[in-house]
Amino acid sequence: YIFTKQNPIPPFKSYKIKSLTSANCDGIIKQHLGITGEKNKIQFARYKSNDTVLKSLPGRRKWPDYRCRIQAAVPFVPLSCFALREIIKISRNFCFLGGTAQELLEDHIRREGKVAPGNVLRVDGFLNHQIDVVLLTKLAEEFHTRFSGEKVDKILTIEASGIAIGCLVAQQFGVPLVFAKKSRSSNLPADVYATAVHSYTHGNVNQVVVSREYLHSGECVLLIDDFLAHGEALAGLVSLVQQAGGTVVGAGIVIEKAFQDGGDRIRRQGIRVESLARIAAMSVEEGVTFTD
Numbered sequence: 001y002i003f004t005k006q007n008p009i010p011p012f013k014s015y016k017i018k019s020l021t022s023a024n025c026d027g028i029i030k031q032h033l034g035i036t037g038e039k040n041k042i043q044f045a046r047y048k049s050n051d052t053v054l055k056s057l058p059g060r061r062k063w064p065d066y067r068c069r070i071q072a073a074v075p076f077v078p079l080s081c082f083a084l085r086e087i088i089k090i091s092r093n094f095c096f097l098g099g100t101a102q103e104l105l106e107d108h109i110r111r112e113g114k115v116a117p118g119n120v121l122r123v124d125g126f127l128n129h130q131i132d133v134v135l136l137t138k139l140a141e142e143f144h145t146r147f148s149g150e151k152v153d154k155i156l157t158i159e160a161s162g163i164a165i166g167c168l169v170a171q172q173f174g175v176p177l178v179f180a181k182k183s184r185s186s187n188l189p190a191d192v193y194a195t196a197v198h199s200y201t202h203g204n205v206n207q208v209v210v211s212r213e214y215l216h217s218g219e220c221v222l223l224i225d226d227f228l229a230h231g232e233a234l235a236g237l238v239s240l241v242q243q244a245g246g247t248v249v250g251a252g253i254v255i256e257k258a259f260q261d262g263g264d265r266i267r268r269q270g271i272r273v274e275s276l277a278r279i280a281a282m283s284v285e286e287g288v289t290f291t292d
Contacts, residue, residue: 101142104135105254105277106290115282119229119257127254128161128226133168139276140168143224143252146274150249153219154178156241158197158208158233162225165254169224178214180240182206189213193243197236200229208236210244217245228253228275231262238271250274257282258291 114122126132152173157166158180170177181188182197183206192209199206215221221241228234234251241248248271256263256275259282266273278291 101138102276104138108132108135109255109277109288113288115284115287117284119260119282121227121255121257121279121282121288123255128164131164136165136168139165139254140172142276143169143274144172147222147250147252150222151220152222152249153246154215154221155224156180156210156215156221156237157224158182158237161227165226166224169222169252173222176214178210180208180210180237182208184209193240195236195239195243198232200232208233208240210240212244215240215244215246219244219246220249221246222249223251224253225251226254228256228262228266228273229260231265234262234266238266238269252276255279 108126109121109123112123112125116122124130126135152175154175155166155170155173155177156179157163157177159182163177163179166177166179184192188209189211191212193212193215194207194209197206197208198204219241223234223237223241225233225237228251234253237251238248250272251266251274253263253273253275254277256273256278258275258278258280263273263275263278280289280291282288
């Protein structure tokens with residue numbers, strides 16, 4: 001079975017393999033195929049685009065720039081559809097769980113993201129409707145690594161799709177998460193910081209608010225959000241922190257549409273923006289292309 005990052009792998013439930021080694025995967029696959037004997041091995045090989053073998057894989061490697069081929073060296077053993085599915089499951093884990101957070105995220109976007117007209121990227125299968133907690137935990141760890149040199153007192157995001165990744169990042173830093181509300185609810189105090197945020201996706205303007213109880217002068221605040229496109233939501237969060245007299249130490253973005261002006265707009269304000277996946281272009285016909 002030959003696959004690339006562009007070639008979708010069926011979304012079968014993955015195994016959690018603690019030790020990502022070829023021997024480990026070999027044993028699990030053979031168990032599912034009912035194969036015994038040292039001569040019957042599942043071979044993991046790494047190929048360039050011209051199919052020249054570089055090396056066998058004795059352990060964890062990074063895969064993103066190569067096409068990967070799983071060869072079942074199993075004489076006289078027919079591979080049923082079930083067996084092939086098991087090989088795909090395990091090879092998917094073997095190839096991608098050992099990658100960086102950026103590689104994992106880009107792989108998920110390629111396989112599960114859906115481009116809709118109007119420059120809309122739907123990733124609700126793992127990011128902002130159904131949540132892949134394992135993936136988001138790894139993304140949160142990456143944000144913590146990138147901003148580990150900063151003093152962070154609080155994480156600030158905006159409801160609703162920023163809350164999941166915001167919670168996990170807050171857990172990494174051991175600080176509270178505050179999320180800005182898009183409307184004044186009856187149980188919200190009258191004393192709030194507020195700013196208007198235009199939503200290009202929904203075609204409306206929200207009065208985004210945070211209670212003055214939860215943002216204070218002198219606090220160092222890290223902004224976290226799932227998307228950055230035109231930068232309206234992020235600019236609104238910056239405004240809320242500034243109203244409170246705090247300092248924005250940076251912004252962590254899961255997916256940035258780099259072909260739109262939001263990222264440059266925020267960076268021109270002197271704010272550090274770290275995006276885990278930066279999209280150079282996307283279309284319904286061509287799919288998603290990432291920046292180098």
